[in-house]
Amino acid sequence: MKGVTAVPKFYAATAAEFEEFERELFKREFRRITRAEVIESLGGIVVSYGQSKMFPRRERGFENGYLFSRNGLEVVVWTSWLDGLPGLRNMDQGWVLIRDCKHPECPSYFAVPRHRTKNFLTNLLEDARVAAWRVRHRPKCPACGEFMDITRRHRKDGTVVPRARFWKCSRISLHQDGKPRTERWDCMFTKEQKALVEKRRRTATKQRAKRAAQGKETFVSLKRQQEAARRRRQQRSQPPPEDNSQNV
Numbered sequence: 001m002k003g004v005t006a007v008p009k010f011y012a013a014t015a016a017e018f019e020e021f022e023r024e025l026f027k028r029e030f031r032r033i034t035r036a037e038v039i040e041s042l043g044g045i046v047v048s049y050g051q052s053k054m055f056p057r058r059e060r061g062f063e064n065g066y067l068f069s070r071n072g073l074e075v076v077v078w079t080s081w082l083d084g085l086p087g088l089r090n091m092d093q094g095w096v097l098i099r100d101c102k103h104p105e106c107p108s109y110f111a112v113p114r115h116r117t118k119n120f121l122t123n124l125l126e127d128a129r130v131a132a133w134r135v136r137h138r139p140k141c142p143a144c145g146e147f148m149d150i151t152r153r154h155r156k157d158g159t160v161v162p163r164a165r166f167w168k169c170s171r172i173s174l175h176q177d178g179k180p181r182t183e184r185w186d187c188m189f190t191k192e193q194k195a196l197v198e199k200r201r202r203t204a205t206k207q208r209a210k211r212a213a214q215g216k217e218t219f220v221s222l223k224r225q226q227e228a229a230r231r232r233r234q235q236r237s238q239p240p241p242e243d244n245s246q247n248v
C-alpha cells in the first residue's frame with residue numbers, strides 16, 4: 001500500500017462520538033442552525049467563494065451547523081454531518097468561523113479547516129471553544145468603550161496577510177486624539193491559553209506546509225485527495241502514453 005500513507009486516514013465518527021461532540025457544544029451555549037436558516041440565508045444570493053465556505057452547497061444537502069452568539073459576533077461550526085444519515089459524510093471538511101451579526105454573509109475569520117481524520121471532532125470542538133472564548137471576550141475600545149472589530153492585516157502594498165487578524169476601533173470621531181485604536185488578536189487569552197493557542201496554530205501551519213510540500217491542496221476534500229492519489233498510483237503502474245503533444 002505504498003503511497004497511501006501520505007494521505008491522512010479518513011475516519012467516520014460514530015453516532016455516539018458525534019452526540020458527545022454536540023453535548024459539549026450545547027454546554028458552551030451553541031445551538032443548532034436550522035435548515036430553514038441555512039436556506040433563508042442562501043435565498044436569492046449568488047454564492048461567492050466565502051459564502052460557499054460559510055454555507056454548504058445546497059445540492060449536497062444540509063450539513064449540520066452550530067451557532068454561538070454573543071457581543072454582536074457569532075461563532076459558526078460546520079460539521080458536514082448529515083441529518084438522518086449514519087456517520088459523517090466522507091467528503092469535505094469541517095471548520096469554525098466568526099462573523100459579525102450584522103454581516104453574516106461575510107465572515108471575519110476562518111479557523112483552519114479540519115480534515116475527517118481520527119481527531120476531527122476533537123479539533124473542531126477545540127476550535128469552537130477558542131473562537132467562542134474570543135467572542136465572549138470581544139475587546140472594547142479603550143478610547144470610546146465600543147466593541148472593537150475584527151480586522152484583516154494588510155501589507156504595505158495593500159495585499160491581505162493570510163490568516164492575520166487584529167482588533168480595531170475606527171470610530172475616530174469618538175476618540176479625543178482622532179486616532180484609531182488596535183488590540184492584538186489573542187489579547188483575551190491568559191499566558192497559558194495563549195501558549196496553547198499558539199501551539200495549535202503552529203501545528204496547523206506545519207501540517208498545511210507539509211501538505212503543500214507534498215503537492216496536496218490544503219482546502220480540498222479528503223475524498224478528492226484519495227482519488228488523486230489513486231490516479232497517481234494508476235499512472236505510475238501504466239506505461240507512459242505515446243503521444244504527449246497535448247501536455248506540451
Ligand SMILES: [Zn+2]
Pocket residue numbers: 141142143144145146169170171174175181
Ligand atoms: Zn473607539
